[in-house]
Ligand SMILES: Nc1ncnc2c1ncn2[C@@H]1O[C@H](COP(=O)(O)OP(=O)(O)OP(=O)(O)O)[C@@H](O)[C@H]1O
């Protein structure tokens with residue numbers, strides 16, 4: 001177990017500056033999710049912590065110790081990648097024990113550690129099998145097992161579930177979170193999937209173009225996004241943004257309102273408009289409405305909402321749920 005401190009980290013590939021002055025502090029046992037659009041530098045940041053990239057500035061500390069100049073193997077971290085290529089010719093036990101064998105641990109110790117990890121991951125009965133004879137979720141667990149057996153101070157995950165189908169992803173994200181809590185290992189977890197980040201992480205760090213936009217507890221980011229970028233990135237369907245007169249009346253350059261904070265009715269006070277389309281998902285209905293003074297807005301309502309394209313409706317923002325942003329994009 002350990003803290004991780006990332007301080008004023010900078011990373012460039014030649015002339016291309018990829019990470020600008022990133023600072024993140026991670027407490028012992030904390031689970032931090034790194035999210036952001038493709039190419040924003042998530043993997044680069046993770047690989048920098050792992051020591052797989054040399055950094056151009058700043059300081060990295062693991063458990064209080066500066067690791068800038070330590071080789072990856074001396075940083076006491078274990079990384080799980082998206083393409084967790086298992087060795088096809090080795091069985092599960094050999095795959096899981098590989099790193100330990102490489103570092104010359106005694107056979108009995110390897111067996112014990114692999115056995116323990118297999119127990120934790122519910123892979124005891126698969127230890128003799130080759131990867132080809134495993135399900136996707138079991139393979140994913142073997143990849144986790146390779147990380148666990150080393151009993152590292154820090155787990156680093158780079159989109160470990162993106163190769164799995166949607167249902168397995170949901171199951172595995174719960175498993176990984178439970179495991180992480182049980183082991184209490186400090187974790188940095190990169191994901192594209194904001195639901196994954198929201199449900200798994202103690203804190204979410206939002207990166208954009210190599211800059212840290214905001215870091216905080218999932219619901220804090222959801223309720224109080226610091227700027228337009230975070231407001232638009234966290235939440236699905238995304239927050240509606242309105243500029244022009246309506247925003248000016250609220251003393252802002254842009255106002256934002258989440259789809260679930262727009263009440264839909266057929267009459268009354270509010271923003272009048274016409275339904276362009278309605279998506280009936282069973283559990284929810286997403287209604288897309290064209291409002292003269294605000295453009296196209298999305299509202300989220302109950303599953304059996306009787307509404308269809310062409311209907312005239314009134315959208316009313318729920319009190320206390322309007323977000324206001326200034327000309328620089330920052331929340332007011
Ligand atoms: N070895 C490299 N040499 C040069 N540029 C690189 C290298 N690796 C990454 N980059 C660039 O650095 C930027 C950040 O890449 P990175 O892989 O960290 O993004 P990411 O946030 O992980 O994206 P994704 O979500 O698509 O995995 C990108 O512009 C990428 O093209």
Ligand SMILES: [Mg+2]
Pocket residue numbers: 042043044
């Ligand atoms: Mg990446």
